[in-house]
Amino acid sequence: MTWTDERVELLKKLWIDGLSASQIASELGGVTRNAVIGKVHRLSLSGRAKPAAAPTARARKPAVATSRTASPARGAPAQRPLVAGNNALKPVAETAPEPRRLSRPESAPVVVPISLHATILTLTEQTCKWPIGDPSTEGFHFCGQRSGSGIPYCEYHSRIAYQPVHDRRRDRKVAAG
DNA sequence: CCCTGATTCGC
């Protein structure tokens, strides 16, 4: 994939909006989060909502003299946080509404996962995307429990989502008889 | 483990 103007613009938008690199990567498609981060740095967009970032010495240090650390001339001390007006777009932590439980499982031996109040900003490929609440209201969020790799829901919500039909046969013994 | 961003450097 190439960084077309459109993709760069979308990258900028999403980054400023506060999405993580991995989420932006999946949104764009065809790139990894590393690519996104690399691009973000090249665009000098890095320090988003960090007003006073302490210069934590995070310079990569060679553990045992690897072949990668060969050019000390690369060390660029110039590190300026050129963000100033992003506060308006900074995601504000909304007052968390009381976490709601889902409708009581009839007889599931599984513990109902308490909602982690995952938002669209915290969902990843491995977090349960079971919607909780009304998407049109403020308290809407997602389950957020860990789900299996590639599985959109946690164990509990997978049972609901993929409820087998044959389970319903049990009801018919009365209705049909 | 899962995740986050930061950095380096071969390509």
Add this chain to the structure above:
DNA sequence: GCGAATCAGG
């Protein structure tokens, strides 16, 4: 310029 590999941290 690009991004995988790597690092450092939560």
